[in-house]
Amino acid sequence: MSEQNAIIKVTGLSYRYPRRGVVLDSVDFALHAGERVALTGPNGAGKTTLLHLLVGLKKAKAGDIWAFGESRSEEKQFIDVRARAGFLFQDPDDQLFCPTVLEDVAFGPLNLGKSREEALKIASETLASLGMEGFEERITHQLSGGEKRMITLASVLAMEPEVLLLDEPSNALDSDARQRLIDTLLGLPQAMIIISHDPDFIAQLATREVRLEDAKLRAVNLTEPQRVTA
Amino acid sequence: MSEQNAIIKVTGLSYRYPRRGVVLDSVDFALHAGERVALTGPNGAGKTTLLHLLVGLKKAKAGDIWAFGESRSEEKQFIDVRARAGFLFQDPDDQLFCPTVLEDVAFGPLNLGKSREEALKIASETLASLGMEGFEERITHQLSGGEKRMITLASVLAMEPEVLLLDEPSNALDSDARQRLIDTLLGLPQAMIIISHDPDFIAQLATREVRLEDAKLRAVNLTEPQRVTA
Amino acid sequence: MHIVDGALALPVLATGAALTVAGVAIGLKKMDYDHLPQVGVLSAAFFIASYIHLPIGFSSVHLILNGLIGLALGWAAFPALLVALFLQAVFFGFGGFLVLGVNAVNIALPAVMVYYLCRHGISSPSPKVAATWGAIGGAGSIVITTVMVAFSLMLSGEAFLLAAKATFVAHIPVMVVEGFVTAAAVLLIRKVKPEFLGIDEERAYG
Amino acid sequence: MPQFLEHSGTSWKGQKVKHDQSLIDRLDPRLRVVLVTLFAFATVLSHNFIVLTVAVIAGFLLAILAQLNVKRTLRRVIAMDMFMIFLIILLPFTTPGETWFTLFGLSASKDGFLHALMILLKAHAVVLSLLALVGTISATTLGHALAHLRVPDKLVHLMLFTVRYLEVIGQEYKRMRRAMQARAFVLRTDMHTWRSIGYLIGMLLVHSLERSERIMDAMKCRGYKGQFYLFDDMRMGREDYRFIAIFVPFLCILTGLNFI
Ligand SMILES: Nc1ncnc2c1ncn2[C@@H]1O[C@H](COP(=O)(O)OP(=O)(O)OP(=O)(O)O)[C@@H](O)[C@H]1O
Ligand SMILES: Nc1ncnc2c1ncn2[C@@H]1O[C@H](COP(=O)(O)OP(=O)(O)OP(=O)(O)O)[C@@H](O)[C@H]1O
Ligand SMILES: [Mg+2]
Ligand SMILES: [Mg+2]
Numbered sequence: 022m023s024e025q026n027a028i029i030k031v032t033g034l035s036y037r038y039p040r041r042g043v044v045l046d047s048v049d050f051a052l053h054a055g056e057r058v059a060l061t062g063p064n065g066a067g068k069t070t071l072l073h074l075l076v077g078l079k080k081a082k083a084g085d086i087w088a089f090g091e092s093r094s095e096e097k098q099f100i101d102v103r104a105r106a107g108f109l110f111q112d113p114d115d116q117l118f119c120p121t122v123l124e125d126v127a128f129g130p131l132n133l134g135k136s137r138e139e140a141l142k143i144a145s146e147t148l149a150s151l152g153m154e155g156f157e158e159r160i161t162h163q164l165s166g167g168e169k170r171m172i173t174l175a176s177v178l179a180m181e182p183e184v185l186l187l188d189e190p191s192n193a194l195d196s197d198a199r200q201r202l203i204d205t206l207l208g209l210p211q212a213m214i215i216i217s218h219d220p221d222f223i224a225q226l227a228t229r230e231v232r233l234e235d236a237k238l239r240a241v242n243l244t245e246p247q248r249v250t251a
Numbered sequence: 252m253s254e255q256n257a258i259i260k261v262t263g264l265s266y267r268y269p270r271r272g273v274v275l276d277s278v279d280f281a282l283h284a285g286e287r288v289a290l291t292g293p294n295g296a297g298k299t300t301l302l303h304l305l306v307g308l309k310k311a312k313a314g315d316i317w318a319f320g321e322s323r324s325e326e327k328q329f330i331d332v333r334a335r336a337g338f339l340f341q342d343p344d345d346q347l348f349c350p351t352v353l354e355d356v357a358f359g360p361l362n363l364g365k366s367r368e369e370a371l372k373i374a375s376e377t378l379a380s381l382g383m384e385g386f387e388e389r390i391t392h393q394l395s396g397g398e399k400r401m402i403t404l405a406s407v408l409a410m411e412p413e414v415l416l417l418d419e420p421s422n423a424l425d426s427d428a429r430q431r432l433i434d435t436l437l438g439l440p441q442a443m444i445i446i447s448h449d450p451d452f453i454a455q456l457a458t459r460e461v462r463l464e465d466a467k468l469r470a471v472n473l474t475e476p477q478r479v480t481a
Numbered sequence: 482m483h484i485v486d487g488a489l490a491l492p493v494l495a496t497g498a499a500l501t502v503a504g505v506a507i508g509l510k511k512m513d514y515d516h517l518p519q520v521g522v523l524s525a526a527f528f529i530a531s532y533i534h535l536p537i538g539f540s541s542v543h544l545i546l547n548g549l550i551g552l553a554l555g556w557a558a559f560p561a562l563l564v565a566l567f568l569q570a571v572f573f574g575f576g577g578f579l580v581l582g583v584n585a586v587n588i589a590l591p592a593v594m595v596y597y598l599c600r601h602g603i604s605s606p607s608p609k610v611a612a613t614w615g616a617i618g619g620a621g622s623i624v625i626t627t628v629m630v631a632f633s634l635m636l637s638g639e640a641f642l643l644a645a646k647a648t649f650v651a652h653i654p655v656m657v658v659e660g661f662v663t664a665a666a667v668l669l670i671r672k673v674k675p676e677f678l679g680i681d682e683e684r685a686y687g
Numbered sequence: 688m689p690q691f692l693e694h695s696g697t698s699w700k701g702q703k704v705k706h707d708q709s710l711i712d713r714l715d716p717r718l719r720v721v722l723v724t725l726f727a728f729a730t731v732l733s734h735n736f737i738v739l740t741v742a743v744i745a746g747f748l749l750a751i752l753a754q755l756n757v758k759r760t761l762r763r764v765i766a767m768d769m770f771m772i773f774l775i776i777l778l779p780f781t782t783p784g785e786t787w788f789t790l791f792g793l794s795a796s797k798d799g800f801l802h803a804l805m806i807l808l809k810a811h812a813v814v815l816s817l818l819a820l821v822g823t824i825s826a827t828t829l830g831h832a833l834a835h836l837r838v839p840d841k842l843v844h845l846m847l848f849t850v851r852y853l854e855v856i857g858q859e860y861k862r863m864r865r866a867m868q869a870r871a872f873v874l875r876t877d878m879h880t881w882r883s884i885g886y887l888i889g890m891l892l893v894h895s896l897e898r899s900e901r902i903m904d905a906m907k908c909r910g911y912k913g914q915f916y917l918f919d920d921m922r923m924g925r926e927d928y929r930f931i932a933i934f935v936p937f938l939c940i941l942t943g944l945n946f947i
Contacts, residue, residue, distance in 0.1 A: 065395025104871040118890040120672040165295030362910030487809025521848030640782040665885020
């Protein structure tokens with residue numbers, strides 16, 4: 022049933038919160054190799070919730086999820102999805118919990134069964150590739166907002182994910198940090214889903230836009246030519 | 252020594268964090284009636300810190316603060332400042348602490364010595380004036396980002412402050428909520444200081460811009476004509 | 482670790498209550514109003530920690546963390562832990578009501594002892610030494626707590642002797658886990674926010 | 688405690704235990720605290736099976752009167768039973784006395800069995816009455832009731848802060864836990880797990896502490912001067928006196944039964 026070249030594909034996905042009611046109503050979506058899909062929609066539409074469902078952090082009430090060529094429905098099956106999809110959280114503070122930058126970036130590789138030496142090596146290399154060398158021993162908690170964002174991105178990339186799920190990556194960044202983030206993302210080969218409220222950010226990055234509103238997901242026509250940059 | 256018509260005025264204000272070092276180095280600043288001053292600067296420059304100093308939530312290492320015609324240096328003197336200045340925090344989650352919206356908005360008036368009936372009446376009226384009627388009984392922490400922002404604004408306005416200090420009020424808002432916020436702020440008579448990383452937001456609101464960088468505060472020349480709207 | 486109502490003899494209950502009242506009185510005296518948020522956070526953390534389960538082989542244990550709380554609070558651990566235990570008893574039926582005094586002293590007294598024993602060690606300039614003292618504090622507080630629980634039972638009747646011994650044996654894995662977890666937490670906090678553990682900044686940074 | 692009970696506490700926000708509105712809710716919170724304390728004393732200090740049986744029945748009645756949510760209450764009572772099951776099973780075999788039956792060559796005494804039964808009755812009577820009378824008060828109201836009952840002001844404020852931060856910490860914990868999961872973290876029995884959980888707890892404390900400081904700041908900005916305001920008054924009403932008129936004589940009878 023799964024499309025041949027879709028990395029992630031969902032059909033009929035629904036979710037409701039106890040008191041809030043339905044936030045996702047039978048949503049269909051597919052992410053293909055090389056795409057950078059912008060996921061937009063008003064506050065509280067359920068964008069973050071959708072990403073959480075994709076990696077099994079919340080359990081869908083109905084619908085099917087295929088990821089990396091297999092159907093996924095149980096916690097066990099999602100462990101593999103999480104190892105292969107890099108999830109950048111909306112709030113970097115939630116994501117950083119090791120004392121130093123290096124340890125935090127090495128946390129993912131360690132969970133994937135790498136030895137300590139290997140994990141630290143991967144971590145240093147990833148930091149270097151993002152132009153963040155010299156931050157290894159910095160205390161995560163004392164970084165500025167922009168630096169935190171870059172470090173969480175490094176810690177996601179260190180797991181060598183096959184796809185990226187980015188939840189409002191440009192929030193609270195100043196203009197320099199924002200541009201650095203855009204350049205980095207444009208240089209990455211992975212397919213990605215990007216949630217954002219920033220039209221210019223989306224215009225520079227996305228190859229395609231979908232909008233979540235009233236619990237329904239629909240495609241947006243990108244009329245402006247500059248939106249397709251890749 | 253204090254200027255006649257400055258509502259808030261600081262001279263030689265300095266601050267340092269234990270491990271971070273100096274964030275404010277002998278800063279001078281004055282806010283006059285009717286002004287909407289944009290406070291900009293890179294992440295971690297010390298913008299939030301500056302606002303905290305103005306209302307005495309942190310104690311300046313050096314420098315003088317005048318507010319509402321009096322010199323302020325001790326905790327006792329700042330209690331009055333906080334009652335007359337409305338402070339909107341960077342993170343609305345920090346600011347909403349009552350279970351329901353109505354209770355939260357009524358919290359300030361209660362502290363100002365209003366009776367329960369009066370406080371609840373003021374709260375309902377303020378909510379209505381912001382177009383948020385019907386939210387009275389909603390649970391605060393289940394609101395979406397945009398709704399939280401508007402409620403925190405209501406809870407600040409319910410205290411009928413003489414000046415507003417707004418820390419990144421447009422963060423994480425969708426475009427509708429952002430426009431509603433701009434319209435609301437443009438309609439308010441109070442003088443205000445607005446921290447923001449959003450150039451367009453500043454352009455629509457501010458009458459003047461100051462930039463904090465490398466611990467120094469300097470005025471920015473607003474060349475574009477549309478920046479002066481008031 | 483919580484003992485339920487009805488198991489202990491009256492003198493044990495009375496002694497526990499008296500010790501707790503004394504401990505809480507000292508704790509309240511050493512704690513000023515500005516300190517309340519910090520103490521409240523740790524009290525809440527203790528509450529939450531008892532819901533964190535870690536696997537041990539085929540079974541699982543939940544964290545207690547009284548060592549860490551003692552290291553951060555000293556005598557203020559008494560009121561903090563009493564409040565957490567009270568809330569658990571009243572709203573979740575965890576532990577009993579009249580044994581609250583005994584339960585509180587069993588958990589809070591080791592916390593205070595660990596504070597005096599390890600406070601110096603965890604502020605050592607060497608992270609290894611600090612971690613070791615953290616581990617001693619974490620494991621040690623559980624050892625003392627378990628011994629005290631065993632004693633409370635034994636003093637209430639000969640028949641509890643076996644149960645008391647069994648309690649001790651059953652908690653050996655908890656001691657190991659708490660040791661490691663507390664050591665890691667201490668390492669993190671002294672890097673990130675040393676003032677939280679009352680560690681002098683200059684010392685922690687050499 | 689068994690795994691299935693996990694997390695019921697991390698999402699607790701200081702609201703009263705979920706239940707339908709009942710007669711008990713209309714009683715003065717101070718009265719409820721006092722009565723439950725007296726009841727606990729009467730129960731725990733008794734060694735009489737008739738008294739204890741009546742007490743357990745009274746506990747059940749109170750739970751019904753308070754319209755406690757059955758499933759939730761059952762889960763809590765079972766959780767308590769898990770705590771003492773060990774004690775109860777061992778008692779018959781460790782108490783000396785006439786042999787009642789033997790199991791795997793161990794002899795169980797009747798005295799021990801009776802002792803175990805007594806503990807069971809006492810624990811259940813107290814926990815049921817506690818959940819019914821006090822567990823149905825919201826934590827903030829309970830704090831105020833305790834303040835009226837002369838519990839030191841600092842301790843009451845501490846309790847109110849604790850309740851407020853329970854929510855902050857519980858949410859922060861869940862978010863960070865989820866972020867760890869998203870990076871392929873699975874709980875195992877090894878050093879890596881323990882170190883990571885230690886870091887998690889350390890960071891949780893630091894985050895929560897800083898957030899608590901910011902909340903405090905926000906409260907100060909809105910004129911908070913160290914006093915919590917409550918939207919409820921405590922006054923003894925006619926229903927309270929009626930309840931006293933039934934409950935206090937009942938306690939007297941319960942105590943009296945010990946001596947016949
Ligand atoms: N744990 C929860 N319980 C109840 N409602 C919730 C919970 N978490 C989220 N919600 C609600 O579900 C809706 C969707 O939330 P979600 O975080 O997915 O929105 P979002 O699209 O990411 O919004 P934003 O742009 O503000 O980040 C919101 O209305 C929110 O209030
Ligand atoms: N409690 C603290 N201890 C040590 N350093 C701190 C503390 N609070 C803030 N800092 C540091 O002080 C600097 C200024 O912080 P502040 O929050 O004022 O920045 P900001 O200009 O508001 O930045 P942003 O645009 O990211 O909100 C930052 O580098 C920050 O890391
Ligand atoms: Mg979101
Ligand atoms: Mg800021």
